[in-house]
Amino acid sequence: MTSWKLIAHAxxxxxxxxxxxxxxxxxxxxxxxxxxRELSEDRPQDWVLEGWLPSEPAEAEKHAxxxxxxxxxxxxxxxxxxxxxxxxxxxxxxxxIRAGQFFVHTPDYAxxxxxxxxxxxxxxxxxxxxxxxxxxxxxxxxxxxxxxxRARRIADIGTGTGLLAFAGAKLWPAAQVTASDIDPxxxxxxxxxxxxxxVTIGPSPNEITMVVxxxxxxxxxxxxxxxxxxxxxxxxxxxxxxxxDFSAAVAPRGSLLLAGLLKGKQESAVRRAYRKAGFRLARRxxxxxxxxxxxxxxxxx
Numbered sequence: 001m002t003s004w005k006l007i008a009h010a011x012x013x014x015x016x017x018x019x020x021x022x023x024x025x026x027x028x029x030x031x032x033x034x035x036x037r038e039l040s041e042d043r044p045q046d047w048v049l050e051g052w053l054p055s056e057p058a059e060a061e062k063h064a065x066x067x068x069x070x071x072x073x074x075x076x077x078x079x080x081x082x083x084x085x086x087x088x089x090x091x092x093x094x095x096x097i098r099a100g101q102f103f104v105h106t107p108d109y110a111x112x113x114x115x116x117x118x119x120x121x122x123x124x125x126x127x128x129x130x131x132x133x134x135x136x137x138x139x140x141x142x143x144x145x146x147x148x149x150r151a152r153r154i155a156d157i158g159t160g161t162g163l164l165a166f167a168g169a170k171l172w173p174a175a176q177v178t179a180s181d182i183d184p185x186x187x188x189x190x191x192x193x194x195x196x197x198x199v200t201i202g203p204s205p206n207e208i209t210m211v212v213x214x215x216x217x218x219x220x221x222x223x224x225x226x227x228x229x230x231x232x233x234x235x236x237x238x239x240x241x242x243x244x245d246f247s248a249a250v251a252p253r254g255s256l257l258l259a260g261l262l263k264g265k266q267e268s269a270v271r272r273a274y275r276k277a278g279f280r281l282a283r284r285x286x287x288x289x290x291x292x293x294x295x296x297x298x299x300x301x
Contacts, residue, residue, distance in 0.1 A: 006051040006065050007077040012038065015047035016185050018068035023192070032061055041131065041289070042262075044235070056080075099135040100142025102167060107196070116170050118197050120161055132287035133259040137164055137233050140257055140285060140292050144229070145171045149255060151228040152176065155221065157242075158234040158260075162190035165208050166199050168229065173206045178224050180213045187212055216245040226251035233259040236266035240273045247277035247297070255282070256295040267291040 010018070015036040022034055034051040038044050051057075051065050057078055066073035096105035096112075103112040104120060111117035141164070151172040156165035156179045165179035179190055190210045191201060200207045211218050215238070230250050232239060239258055250256055256279060261270050263286065270293065271281065279295035286292070 003081045004053045004056055005079045005081055006032075006053070006057055006061065007079060008049045008065060008069070008074045009039075010047060010049065010069070010074045012045045012047045013183065013185070014069065014074075015049045016183070016189075017070060018049055020185055020188060021068045021070075029061075029064065031055075032057075032064060034065070038131075052081075097135055099138035100140070101145070101171070102138045102142070104135075104138070104163065116167070118163060118166055120163060120193060121196075133233050133290050133292065134163065136285055136287035136290060136292035137231065137257060137259050138167055139287075140283070140294055141167050141171060141231075143283065143285075144255060144257075144294065149229075151255070153224060153227045153251075154178070154229045155180070155224070155227045155231065155249070157215065157230065157232040158182070158238075159190060159210070160186055160233075162186075162193050162199075162208065162210070164231050164233060165190075166194070166197060168231065169199065169206055169208060172229075175228075176203070176205055176209075176224065177207070178209050178211065178221060180211045180218060180221060182212070182214050184212050186210075215242050216249055221249070225249045227254060229255045229257065231257045233257075236261040236270055239270050243273040243277040246274075247279070250279075250297045252297055252299045254297045256297065257292070258295065259290065259292045261291055261293075262289050263291050267293070 019036045032051050032053055034049060036047055036049045039046045039048055053061060062076050065076055096103060096109050101116050103115040103117045106121060107119045152175055154168040154175045154177045159165050159179035159181050162179055165177050169177045187210050194201050194208060203209055211220050213221055227250055230246055246256060258270060261267050274295050278298050280298060281293060282296045283294040284291060
C-alpha cells in the first residue's frame with residue numbers, strides 16, 4: 001500500500017518541543033505517526049519532524065503537524081512513499097540496539113531477557129541509544145562495571161532522555177544518581193521515561209534526581225559531589241570549556257566518561273584539556289567517527 005510522509009525541518013529544541021506537545025494531545029489521530037531525529041551526526045542541532053500516513057494527507061493532517069509548533073510553524077513538505085508497511089517505515093532509524101549489557105528499544109519491541117532493558121519512545125529520539133556516542137557510552141559503562149569499578153555518586157550532565165543516568169543506576173544500584181540538562185524540556189522527558197522504565201525519581205540510592213542546569217552551575221549538583229563517576233555525552237566545545245568544573249566535581253581516583261567528540265582534532269583538544277585538568281586516559285573506544293573516552297582523576301596531593 002502506498003503511504004505518505006509529512007516533513008518539517010527545524011532546530012533541535014523546536015522539534016523536541018513539538019514532540020512533547022504531541023505527547024500531551026489526548027485526541028490525536030494515531031493514523032498519523034510522528035517521530036523526530038537529527039539530520040546527521042555532524043549536524044546535531046538540525047532536526048526534522050516526520051509524520052507517516054497510510055493515505056494522502058489532507059489539509060487537516062498538515063494543520064495537525066503545524067499546530068505542534070509554537071509560533072510560526074516551519075514549512076511542511078509532503079512526500080509520497082513507495083509501497084511499504086507504513087508503520088514499519090515510521091520506526092526506521094530506531095531499531096533496537098545492543099550495547100554492552102544493555103538492550104535499548106522502542107516500546108513496540110519485546111525486551112531481551114539476557115540483557116538490561118530500556119524502552120525509549122521513538123518520538124523522543126534525542127538520546128535513545130541510536131546515536132553512536134550514546135551506544136558507545138553504554139558499552140563503556142558496561143566495561144567500567146566489569147573492571148570492578150565502584151560508584152556511590154553518579155552524575156549525568158546533558159542527560160537528554162535520561163538513558164545514561166538510568167544505565168548508571170542499573171549497574172550501580174546503591175549509587176545516588178543525579179541527572180541534569182540545560183534544556184527544561186528534558187526534565188519532562190526524563191520523568192516520562194523513568195515511569196516507562198520503572199525507574200524511581202527521588203533522592204535516595206537507586207533513584208534518579210533530575211535538575212535543570214547549565215553545566216555544573218547548580219547548588220544541588222555541587223552538594224551531591226564529589227562524584228565517583230561523571231558522564232557527559234555532549235559536544236567537544238562544551239567538554240573543553242567544562243574541564244576545570246568537571247575536575248573540581250570528580251573525586252580523587254574517580255572516573256569521567258566523555259563522548260560527543262569526533263576523532264581527530266576534537267578528540268585531541270578534549271584529551272589535552274583533561275590532561276591539564278588532572279585526568280589520565282584509562283580506556284578509549286571508537287564508534288564510527290566518534291571517540292568515547294574514560295578518564296581517571298589523578299590523586300590530589
